[in-house]
């Protein structure tokens with residue numbers, strides 16, 4: 001009797017496990033193949049004159065958990081630049097951030113909210129993004145792909161947790177080059193264990209370096 005009860009209990013436990021694993025798998029597959037658009041920037045209003053190219057770079061950043069935002073905000077303050085935050089319309093927190101992982105593994109585009117700045121006014125950008133699965137996050141990749149950054153000069157600032165190396169940097173720079181973008185500099189910030197003050201300090205060093213390069217090249 002006791003043996004039967006135990007067998008029944010083991011069978012129920014294993015069935016529950018299978019149901020749970022299948023649900024996770026089904027959800028992963030669903031989120032991998034459900035179609036998403038890319039949207040993003042809205043064009044300048046019709047009839048507006050060709051915008052003046054602004055001298056200062058614009059800081060364009062995406063941040064899921066706030067670290068890149070901290071860096072971007074400090075860069076903006078140190079360089080006296082404007083910022084534009086890229087917003088994803090996808091729900092990103094679901095099931096251990098599975099939509100982030102799937103976007104990276106399946107090279108999927110993000111569904112971006114419209115941006116508020118006229119990006120065509122700037123020929124220099126500082127692009128700040130977290131690294132997701134060894135490459136630039138899907139919201140920032142989508143912005144780069146669809147929003148005519150060709151011929152713009154870009155400094156990249158990539159936050160990560162240390163699982164990021166030279167080969168990743170090379171392939172990210174190649175991605176931008178393939179979209180006609182000139183990469184003037186690429187900075188990686190390992191954020192693991194860093195205090196907000198340390199992040200600010202790191203951002204200020206990067207700002208100094210960018211300012212120096214811009215002065216030398218009279219950009």
Ligand SMILES: Cc1cc2nc3c(=O)[nH]c(=O)nc-3n(C[C@H](O)[C@H](O)[C@H](O)COP(=O)(O)O)c2cc1C
Pocket residue numbers: 062063064065066067068069097100101129130131132133134135159160161162163164191
């Ligand atoms: C889905 C996902 C994938 C990630 N992949 C990597 C990775 O491949 N290498 C790494 O060093 N950090 C990786 N990270 C860590 C983030 O790059 C890091 O925490 C970053 O500072 C987060 O920036 P945020 O707070 O602005 O979103 C990943 C984070 C997420 C959410």
